[in-house]
Amino acid sequence: MLKRFLAVLAILVMATFVLAACTGGNGNDEQAGTAPGDPPATTPADPPGQTGDISAAPTGPAGDTTRTDFTILVAALPVSMDPIQSNDNASSMVNNMLYSTLIYQSSVDLSVHPSLAESWEFVDAQTLNMVLRRDVVFHNGDPMTAHDIKFSIERGAVSDQVEIILGMIDSVTVHNDYEFTIHLDFPFAPILSHLAHPAAGILPMNHLQGILDSMGEEDGLAHFADNPVGAGPFAFNSIVLGDAVTLVRNNNYWGHLPVIETLIYRLVPDPSSRLMAVETGEAQFAQAVAPADIAVAEASPNVTMMRRPNMTIHYIGFNNNRAPFDDYRVRQAIHYALDTRGIVQNVFMGAGAPAQGPLSSQVWGFHPTPSFDLGSQGANFERAQELLTEAGFPDGFDAAIWWNIPNTQRSTIAEMVQFQLGQIGINVSIHSYEWPQILDETERADGEHEMFIMAWGTVTGDPDYGLFPLFHSSNHGGAGNRTFFSNDEIDRLLDAGRLETDPAARLPIYAEAMEVIRDQSPWVFLWEGEELHAVSNDMNGLILNPAGHHNFATVWFE
């Protein structure tokens, strides 16, 4: 009986965990990608107000401002407020405000600009010299020096959670308090956008070291994650588990001081409830409006719908280790048999766009690789049937598709896939799992997954982040390649793409890679996501970030 009690308890705990892990529609495969001080970037100079554009956004009409507290309704609370202990959308959205990064990436065009790093210079393709600003102070009063940079970046480089973001960094050499050099393991073209990721947030070395020394490694890390200290525009105030995280303005912020004084992230799992709370004035920002509710939000006099295509791609993956999905003809047949445009239209009701390849069209280097000739029907059952016959399955087979609770959009997709594949004799059964469970299973080379619905956010805006972890054979499993896809040609192209530093030379490499991926079909590409948020009418100064990590420091109300 004890077991049963424990099971009940475990379920309840798991429920909270799942809520924390699964952001809106995307699970924690959506990652962060912007730094603080994120104004309309017309100048590559300082983020904090130097030009009209920049100062206009955060200040707003002083005096007319009526509201200094800002409540954001989120689908999930942060898993961890230590930047390197988790890489999920919900955490990044908060960490983005708590920490500053060396580089910041503009929400407008994803270009990189100085942030904590005043200037930088590539000595060679593997060596990056940087100069730190001298006026940065952490929330606890410690001044920031190059030693904090070395500590924070090297810590991230060996972290399991953010290895794909910082793992290519070998070491940081400190020359003096404000000058340092970052050494890379190999020439890595998109390093600057990786340094702009919230996972590369800088934290106070002496403070954290003190905690670790007095409390021990494990307890100390947990303590820091619950009591974070950074140098971002907002400082941590309090967290109520399962309810809200409250941040207060950092009055010593090195950049432009936000107008907002209190920033509250409140958990409301149901998308319709989030929207209604903004409508009634209880909150000012509702994350991830359900596609069906967009029209409701647009019709409401108190609410403005903010939309922007993002860099997330939603896909159906095939386990290439498992028959019959080890045969590319079977994977292609399924590609042919699915009317992905119809699915996207029905589930997302016009939001986002049908995917045109493994990358979102918002990502630099995107090259449209439209699906095979599907004709006017949206699906080509004849060709699918031919391919199945060639592969030796003229009568189809049984297969399973997995989705994660409580992502109901994915369950709907699964039902539509089940219906359409039924027409070519593939009997699909639908299985739902909790998010951690689905992650565990799809990480194993002998995992029992066959088809699964997931998403990936190319949050740096660089094709390397969108392709290398997902399709390179060195990343099988948890690193991102959950389809266990192996292809020498792809490995060669993706290696070449990340080592090549000339942007013009990278483009054709990635274009070719995307065509090979389309033909090999380890995925069926479904949907390019869209940021869909409802904000109160009096909110100003926010530019949606296509990585999903919006800079709330520039918001004001009137």
Added chain:
Amino acid sequence: MENQKPKKKRSQFLEVWRRFKRNPIALVGMGIIILQILLAVFADVIAPGDGWSPGFNMQDWGNSRQFPSAENWFGTDHLGRDVFNRIVHGSRISLQVGAVVVSISMIIGVTLGAVAGFFGGVADNIIMRIIDIILAVPNILLAIAISAALGPSLVNVMIAVGVGAIPAYARQVRAQVVSLREQEFVEAARSIGASNFRLIRRHIMPNAMSPIIIEATMGFATAIAVAAALSFIGLGLEPPTPEWGAMLSDGRRYMLAGYWHMTLFPGLAIAFVIFGINMMGDGLRDALDPKLRSGGMSKGRFEKLRRAQIALTNKGADTNVKK
């Protein structure tokens, strides 16, 4: 003996029926149940098709989220499936779940209760403590835990809901058996050498049936409701099963956008059936054992009786209520 028995049974049944049919609400409840059984039996006639094409699982994406019309009486859902067809076929699922759950929990619960009550002692203690533990966990939570552990499927839902319903039977039956086993007719049977099994089966259980029948009726409604709740939170049956709770859950996402028909009709179906069974169960309880009315589950009636009793005791302490 051989002649008398069926005759006696029949007259007892008629007596119950006579009392039952005097209760109009119970008759309405029974009408609803009969209607549902008819829907389930003739589902293929009312809403024909093998499910996929055409039928209750037939998806027509271009025709999704249509409001009720002459073509689709209850409208269509988010995948363009006909809501009326799905509700009709869903009644099969509900009946199936109700019947199997009641059978599982009744067989196990009655057996455990009878053993505990008849033998007493250590067996009684062990069984009833286990039952107490199950009782300590809220029914729906227990179902959620089991369902989550076993994974979603029809059989698992039935097990999950069934386990939670066992204690009610066991306790009812144990109480009955404890009081019956000391009765003279049981003594008499034992003295002429009847085995324990025969004593329980032929002499005790027939006299303990009324509360079991009532419990089973009410349990039927609970089973349907809990199964629907499990489906609603995604732990129920696998898609595309036309389960009412799952339909409700699907429709909920479109409620704010104004697609009321996707939630209203499955919701009404669940509400009607549970209302019907409960009304019938109330009537059945009154009819089976008029004495039970005093301890009945109807709150109003209980209150009335309690007040009457308080008034009575206040009137004169000499009134010996206990007899």
